Structure formats: C-alpha cells, structure tokens
Amino acid sequence: MKSLRQPKRLLLVLLVLVLSTFIQAIDLKNGLAVVYSDDTAAFVGKNDYSQNITNLIDALADHSIFVDKIDSQDISKGALNYYKLVILPGNSCISQDELALYQEHVNKGGYLIATYDTSLRDKDGQIQEDFLLSDLLGVTLFNFSPQEVVFCKFIESEIFPETITTLTQNSLMVKPKEAALAYGTFFSEGKPLLEVSPLILTDATAYFSEDISLDEQAKFAEALSYCIIHFLGDDSLGTFSISIDDLQPAIDEAKYFYRTIEREFRNAQRVFEEFSLAEEQAYLDAKEVYEALEFTLEKGLGTKAAVYLKQLNELTNLMIPGILPVRKAETRAVWIDYQTFEGAQYPDDFREIVRRLHDANINMIFPETIYNGGTLYPSAVATQHEIYEDLGFDPLLVIINEAHKLGMEVHPWVWTFCGGYWHKFGPILEEHPEWVELDEEGRAFSNWEYGTAWINASHVEAREYLLTLFNELITKYDVDGLHVDYIRYNEDGIGHFGFSDYSKEAFKKDTGLDLDQITIGSRDWIKFNDWREDNVTSFVKEVNEMLKSTDPNLLLSAAVVPDPDHSRTNVLQNWKHWVDNGYLDFVMTMDYRNDTPGFKANAQKGLQVVDDKAWVYPGLGLYVNDRFNNFGQIKSTRTVGATGVALFSNISFTKEKYTDAKEGLFREPSVMPMREPLKAVTFLLEEAIGKLERADQAKALDDEDYAKESYLYQQAVLVKGLLDEYADVEGKLDLDTANELKIALESVIDDLSELRANRVIRGNEHEALLSPILTGRRILSIYIYQNTP
Structure with missing residues (x-):
C-alpha cells in the first residue's frame, strides 16, 4: 500500500491535545x-x-x-x-x-x-x-x-x-x-x-x-x-450524619453500575467509537470520584460517601451516551403487545403509545392485531376481543393513522396457528372446535405452563378461514405488510401435535401411513414430521401469494425460532426454505435470552443462513434483559452486520431500557435500509470513514512505524472517494450502481482482512471497522437479489 501524507490527521491529533489541557478536572473537595x-x-x-x-x-x-x-x-x-x-x-x-x-x-x-x-x-x-x-x-x-x-x-x-x-x-x-x-x-x-x-x-x-x-x-x-x-x-453546618451501613445497598448498586459502564466505555474506546469532550471528561472524573468513594468507605465516612455516591451516579449516567453509539441506517422495530393496548381506553391513549415509540426514533411497529383467536379491530370475519367492543372507535385505525403521520411503518402482528392460551380456547376455537389440534395423548392444550391450544394446520377450512381473515386485514387497512407469528407447530419437546382425527386421516391420505402405528423417532415418524412441516410451509406460501396478489408492495415477515436447525426439528418451521423460495421479505428471529454472546452468535448464524436473500432483524427480549444486556445485544446486531433490530415487547420497553434507546442508541432518526438502500449505504460509509480516521489517529499515536504508513487512513480515503462518487446519485438505486458499489465495498473488506491477517489491527478492531462496511455490502446484496429478475 502506498504511504500517504496526513496533515489533516495530525492537526486533529494536535487539536485534541490542546483542548485536553483546557478541560477542568472535577473538584472533589467538600467538607x-x-x-x-x-x-x-x-x-x-x-x-x-x-x-x-x-x-x-x-x-x-x-x-x-x-x-x-x-x-x-x-x-x-x-x-x-x-x-x-x-x-x-x-x-x-x-x-x-x-x-x-x-x-x-x-x-x-x-x-x-x-x-x-x-x-x-x-x-x-x-x-x-x-x-x-x-x-x-x-x-x-x-x-x-x-x-x-x-x-x-x-x-x-x-x-x-x-x-x-x-x-x-x-x-x-x-x-x-x-x-x-x-x-x-x-x-x-x-x-x-x-x-x-x-x-x-x-x-x-x-x-x-x-x-x-x-x-x-x-x-x-x-x-x-x-x-x-x-x-x-x-x-x-451539619445537622445529622449518615452511616456507611445505611448507604451500603445504594453504594453496591452504584459501584456495579459504574464498573459496568466504565468497562463498556473502555471497550468502546478500543473500537474507535466517537465521544464528546463531555463524555470523555465524565469518564475521567468518574474514576476520581470512584477512588474518593473508596476512601470514604475505608474511613467509614458515611456523610461524605453520600456526596460521592451522588456524583458517581451522575457521572456514570453522563458516560452512557458514549457507549451507546448511533447508527443512522437501520430498521428499529417494536412488537406492541396486547397487554399494552388493553390498558388504553381513548383514541389519544392509542396515539400516545405510538408517539412514545416515535419519540425513541422507532421506525417500524408490529401491533398485536389478531391474537388468541380474536381481533383488535371490529371484524366481519372474526370475533373482536370483548375489551375493545365498547370503545366506540377502531383502535387499529387510530394506531395506523398516527404511525403513518409520524413516518412509521405498520405491520400488523397476527397469530397464525395458535388459537388459545392459559388453558383456554380463544374465540376462533370456541366457535370451531372441529379445528382444534391434539397431541399424542389426546390433549388440546400443550403440556406446559402457558397451556397453548393449536389450530389444525392441515385443516382446509381452518386455513381458508385464516387466509380470509388476513385478507380482510390487509384490504381494510392501509398497512405496510403483514407479520405472522405462531407460524409453526407446538414445541415437540412438550408434546407432539398433529394427532387429531382430521390430521390422522389427512396424513394417511397423503402418505398411506397410519399415524397410530408409527413409533416416535422411526423412519415413518420422519415422514410425519415432513408432512407437518409442509403444512406450515405451504401455508406461508399461500399467505405470500394472497398478499402479493392483493398488493405487490406489501411485505410479508415472520417471527421465527432463531436457530434454523432447532426451528425445523422442534416446531416444524423451515424458515430457511421460506427465504430461499422468496416467501418472506424479512425475518424476525425471536432470540429472547439474557446471554449477549449467545445472542450475537445466533444473529450471525441467522444472517449466514439467509445468505442476503432477505432482511433479517434479530429480535431480543426486553423482558429477560437488564439494561446492560439490552444495549449490548442491540450493539451486537450492528457488529455482525444486521440491517436492523426488533424489540420484544413494548410492555417491557420501560425505564432505563427506553431511556437508553431514546437518549442513546436510537437518539437520532435512522433510515430503513430496505426502503432507502442507497441513502442507508451513504450513512454507513460516513460511519466507516469516522471510525477509520479515529483508528488511524489512535494507531499513529501508539506506534511510530504505523505512523509512517497510515494504512487505515488510506482506507478512509478510499471510502471517502466512494462516498463522493455515489452520494450524488439521483433517484432510486439501480442494479448496475448496486453491483459497482458492492464490488468496491468488498475490496475494502478484503483490505481490512489483510490488515488483520498482518496484525496491523486486532480482532475486535477489525470487527468494529468492518461493521458499517459489512452492513453496507449486505444492503446492496439483498437489494440485488430481491430485484434481479
């Protein structure tokens, strides 16, 4: 690689050094x-x-x-x-x-x-x-x-x-x-x-x-x-004293909070995130306050400890935006559960639900619209849930109008084959008991705490009913797509469903096999699994055909079990096949765990399985995560190059988690890559340039030999050239432009990988620098795949 002169970089370094001399350290003196x-x-x-x-x-x-x-x-x-x-x-x-x-x-x-x-x-x-x-x-x-x-x-x-x-x-x-x-x-x-x-x-x-x-x-x-x-x-003048014992729980919490944020801050520094001077100063000040607090604990000075405790919490909170970087190109989706809606009584209540999410710069919502066998809206096909019958208005219409007014997409969230919960049938199964599916013990409810009841996925009339209901929804309302959930069988680990008389007859008609004579795990059992899987897959295909024939611009998405192998073997949900055959426009993986490394690994696996044929938005469980796992998982979706993230669900999107989004990771609006791919790539190129320049400055200060070559600065120059070349492209992205830009980004990816192989950059640095470039390439790859005849 050719060496480049970098007067701009050197000036930036000097500016940082000069400014740092004017920053006032925190005054810890009191008492x-x-x-x-x-x-x-x-x-x-x-x-x-x-x-x-x-x-x-x-x-x-x-x-x-x-x-x-x-x-x-x-x-x-x-x-x-x-x-x-x-x-x-x-x-x-x-x-x-x-x-x-x-x-x-x-x-x-x-x-x-x-x-x-x-x-x-x-x-x-x-x-x-x-x-x-x-x-x-x-x-x-x-x-x-x-x-x-x-x-x-x-x-x-x-x-x-x-x-x-x-x-x-x-x-x-x-x-x-x-x-x-x-x-x-x-x-x-x-x-x-x-x-x-x-x-x-x-x-x-x-x-x-x-x-x-x-x-x-x-x-x-x-x-x-x-x-x-x-x-x-x-x-x-003092009037009372405080003992350390009185403060100990608050101190323990504050110290854990600080140590966690401080660790995340150091990690963010190591991967060249951008910090304001205020955030940098808060980081330095918090270290001193933490030491001061330790002094008071050692001396048993409770009243003084209370002062530093307050300061430490304030400074730690000031550090948080620094560890929550913004990505200006990503889909930010939230499932809005029925528990949220059931607490609303007036139109403004429903509008406020949407506005609150908009305030956090959420750009896509999934309102739970058909669930537990009933509907949120007044339907001519299904029974509306009783809690909404006397509202005097249509809550779904209010939600859609408010969301669209605010520029948010609405994809109604609909349950497919689950028709009951808590060991109770919903309206659909109460009205049509002949559609109830059974397990091998003849039970209508699953053998676990939630007691789910299932609609027979092989029943022709039940399938026609669901298609009619879904069609009513997408034709009655100005929606952006349809989001199907429970598009599967019950978990086989707690009961094998598909043993109703109707299913047995249908299976025998299709395969010639008697289900009652089949042993679990045998070759014929595999045929039974294949038959059940096909019941689900064929219905996804029918929903897609219904949707696209009604309006080709409507998008179909599905909530799926994140591991595709486990999804197929345990719930008969072969979502890789759905993507490969173009049945889905995007996928939401439901990976509700408080294990961030595991979540990241599953997100990576999901992206690899889809192979850039559809958009993948890893779904995280707000309800199982503390705030640290929560923002760690959101950041990990960016690291692996996902083009968005989904949060489950709104009822748990509260307190620190909401604040961390609104004032942190989502504090600026973002464009949706699947809607504005070229603009999204442009934002990602800008992000990449900033990271490469900051990385170059950090490396040059630490290593004189590196400073002579400035490899990362050269990459920043290359990416800046791409940005200048394509930022002015007018109109929509076309296939030729997408292919050209994709090839150029792949060259940058190769160069960064070479720098990693030559140990110019470390593994975590490589991952961070690669992230916006990888995401940009993925956007272009999906666009090319979905738009190539």
Whole structure:
C-alpha cells in the first residue's frame, strides 16, 4: 500500500491535545477534616495529642460543625483532594512532602486553618527559625509566649458577628506578612500589643496563635467555627450524619453500575467509537470520584460517601451516551403487545403509545392485531376481543393513522396457528372446535405452563378461514405488510401435535401411513414430521401469494425460532426454505435470552443462513434483559452486520431500557435500509470513514512505524472517494450502481482482512471497522437479489 501524507490527521491529533489541557478536572473537595499528624504525635506524646484532637472535634460539634479525622498516611495517598478545608491543630512536626501537599491543596482551591505551633518543627522535631508554612499562612514568628497575662479580642467584623474576648492560655506572638490581614488584638494590662495578632488570614488560609485544642478554650472554638463558616459558608453546618451501613445497598448498586459502564466505555474506546469532550471528561472524573468513594468507605465516612455516591451516579449516567453509539441506517422495530393496548381506553391513549415509540426514533411497529383467536379491530370475519367492543372507535385505525403521520411503518402482528392460551380456547376455537389440534395423548392444550391450544394446520377450512381473515386485514387497512407469528407447530419437546382425527386421516391420505402405528423417532415418524412441516410451509406460501396478489408492495415477515436447525426439528418451521423460495421479505428471529454472546452468535448464524436473500432483524427480549444486556445485544446486531433490530415487547420497553434507546442508541432518526438502500449505504460509509480516521489517529499515536504508513487512513480515503462518487446519485438505486458499489465495498473488506491477517489491527478492531462496511455490502446484496429478475 502506498504511504500517504496526513496533515489533516495530525492537526486533529494536535487539536485534541490542546483542548485536553483546557478541560477542568472535577473538584472533589467538600467538607472539612482535622489532620492527625503521626510525626507530631510521636514528638509530643500520642495520648495527649490524641486527646487534644478529640477536644477540638467535640468543641466544633458543639457549634454544629462536624469534621472528619484523617491522618498523615491519608494525606500522602491524596486525601487532601477530598476536603475543601483542613485544620492542622498544633501539628508542629511537618515533612517537606506534607508542605508541598498543603501548598497544592490551596492551589487547587482548598482552604487551610492552622493553630499554635503548626510547622515550627521539621519531621524529626527540630525547631525552626520560623514556621515552615510561613509563606502559605502569611505569618511570621515574632516571639514565643509572653510572660505577662494576655487577653485576646476578636473584633466584630465580616467574620465575627460579635466581639469575642477571652484569656489566652498558650499562645504564640506572631505578626502578619505582606498581603495577610490581622483579625484580632492581644491586650496586656488593658493595652494592646502592637504588631502581633491572635488571628491572621489570607484569601485561603487562617492562622490561630492559640493552642485551641486545649480544654477550657470554648471562646477560641467559637472563633474557629466563625472562621470555618467564613470560608465554607453555611454548608459547613451539619445537622445529622449518615452511616456507611445505611448507604451500603445504594453504594453496591452504584459501584456495579459504574464498573459496568466504565468497562463498556473502555471497550468502546478500543473500537474507535466517537465521544464528546463531555463524555470523555465524565469518564475521567468518574474514576476520581470512584477512588474518593473508596476512601470514604475505608474511613467509614458515611456523610461524605453520600456526596460521592451522588456524583458517581451522575457521572456514570453522563458516560452512557458514549457507549451507546448511533447508527443512522437501520430498521428499529417494536412488537406492541396486547397487554399494552388493553390498558388504553381513548383514541389519544392509542396515539400516545405510538408517539412514545416515535419519540425513541422507532421506525417500524408490529401491533398485536389478531391474537388468541380474536381481533383488535371490529371484524366481519372474526370475533373482536370483548375489551375493545365498547370503545366506540377502531383502535387499529387510530394506531395506523398516527404511525403513518409520524413516518412509521405498520405491520400488523397476527397469530397464525395458535388459537388459545392459559388453558383456554380463544374465540376462533370456541366457535370451531372441529379445528382444534391434539397431541399424542389426546390433549388440546400443550403440556406446559402457558397451556397453548393449536389450530389444525392441515385443516382446509381452518386455513381458508385464516387466509380470509388476513385478507380482510390487509384490504381494510392501509398497512405496510403483514407479520405472522405462531407460524409453526407446538414445541415437540412438550408434546407432539398433529394427532387429531382430521390430521390422522389427512396424513394417511397423503402418505398411506397410519399415524397410530408409527413409533416416535422411526423412519415413518420422519415422514410425519415432513408432512407437518409442509403444512406450515405451504401455508406461508399461500399467505405470500394472497398478499402479493392483493398488493405487490406489501411485505410479508415472520417471527421465527432463531436457530434454523432447532426451528425445523422442534416446531416444524423451515424458515430457511421460506427465504430461499422468496416467501418472506424479512425475518424476525425471536432470540429472547439474557446471554449477549449467545445472542450475537445466533444473529450471525441467522444472517449466514439467509445468505442476503432477505432482511433479517434479530429480535431480543426486553423482558429477560437488564439494561446492560439490552444495549449490548442491540450493539451486537450492528457488529455482525444486521440491517436492523426488533424489540420484544413494548410492555417491557420501560425505564432505563427506553431511556437508553431514546437518549442513546436510537437518539437520532435512522433510515430503513430496505426502503432507502442507497441513502442507508451513504450513512454507513460516513460511519466507516469516522471510525477509520479515529483508528488511524489512535494507531499513529501508539506506534511510530504505523505512523509512517497510515494504512487505515488510506482506507478512509478510499471510502471517502466512494462516498463522493455515489452520494450524488439521483433517484432510486439501480442494479448496475448496486453491483459497482458492492464490488468496491468488498475490496475494502478484503483490505481490512489483510490488515488483520498482518496484525496491523486486532480482532475486535477489525470487527468494529468492518461493521458499517459489512452492513453496507449486505444492503446492496439483498437489494440485488430481491430485484434481479
């Protein structure tokens, strides 16, 4: 491959680096803490020092100021990042490392209050000529404690609402440095002591010359509390505390939520998804908040943990759009179950059901229209379900009109051979008991919890009835197609249906075999299976012929068992044969599982079986998935190159799952590839270009040798050329253009596969880069197959 120069790519890299320097990291500082100095404790004695710390904490609590206690080890691990204000209560011994950390704390917007002899000694207890924190605190030592009795007065000011006067017990004489201000006066024998002050403030620090932590220092504790409020405002006042135990369930949930999203975010980065600066920043900030939360758990700080818990949840939610990329070319379908409709009473209720899906950019719906042997709409052929009889309007007409007004397709969802549920016949079997199918034990209801009842698939009159009913539906209403469900026999694993007298006679007439004399699993049993399979297949063909003869533009789809081998052997549903013979326009595989890798594998298998002869929309089960499996499965349909996805069903399309679609994976409208193939391919080419360019930038930053060749950038240039060439094609796609573009995309696919073989890109990278190209090629292949005479 020829090397290319990439000034645009280099400029983009530089722009990202420059912008990143302006992004502000999250401010984790909140609340206040008193610092227990290990070195000071060792120097002055642990018992006395610890008691002084306790005295100070208790004194502040008397003023409704609650402080955490942290130690030198916490400081070295970054604990200062988690506090807005820290108090050093006579921490005389301080190391150079601590000095640097306190300076950094103030530089990052924190506040610092020190008392008495804080920082007058080094780590080993050696006395210094002045405070080691002198510059930061804005103070300098004037002399040590005076010999005479000294009073201290804090004058009413913006800090002190009233004057506070108290006797000093153990105070140093200090004076302010330049830019620092004195907020108090020493008095001896009624005269003020000039130059020195008991309190010195800068914009971010405060120094009390008194050993405030001593007993009987209530007035100084009051002054300290006012100083804290000066820096932090009334937020420093607390009224209650929260224990870690109280928060533990919420913390466990938040941590699991974060770790899952964080993992998905990293995976998305590895496959070159596009992120906004806000999403990238949320990812970085959430890491820091997570560490802060871990700190609070280790220290048992429940009230502080609550703050970080809230932040972590907010940041994790901000990350979610980054792991839910949009694809602008895909069918997004939802089965709208009858449970949804049975809760509606007025036309606007039904309209709102449709509008809600439209708001989530769903472009195809399957309203459950004929189910359990009855209808949603008033029918001249079948019995309308009683719950809709007294509505005073036609709910299906309302649904169709609203959907079409919003640009959504409507494919009524109809049950075919299932005519009863929950061990109860629906209207069709109540009215026609002669159409009931039986299993080998003579049972009308399947031997499982749902107790399904089945219409005899071999019964001529039953088949004619269903065809008449379906014809009424597609001629009475302006629909876009028909979606058949239960187009099969009951699962053989829980009962072999086909043993009614009518079926036995029909089987014998067709094959000459007596079903009662056949052993399950024998050669003649295989003939029985073939006969049942043909009952289903021949009906699919008849429905297709009826549909196309009525309106060639109507599309026929079927909900099928996802594994074609299992589908054929277990429910006599040979949907591969239906596709091969052109009976179906698209297929919905019903793969309702909470196993995303298994779902992905089945979706891949379904696409391979269909071999680009029809559209395949893998159907996932909203009701069995949590939100993570749900969006993982939607993304996997894109990865394998499917041209759409179907969600089962609306009653379970709630809360996070709906939000993840509306604000995430489906947050922008998409075109339906089977309706606008060229436009869909154009969108996919744009997606491919973006991924290839981002991949090239990432590879170039990590590998100097790669940067010399920029293979992926070359591919981006090739795809950009295709986009420029075909984006302006006017009118509908034609076969010649489709073939040309397909060949060009296959060349890109081959090049990417070569890069994978040569280990220029990894397996997951290859899969991600291939996805939009593979999907585009599939669209063209299906178009060519379905439009070639």
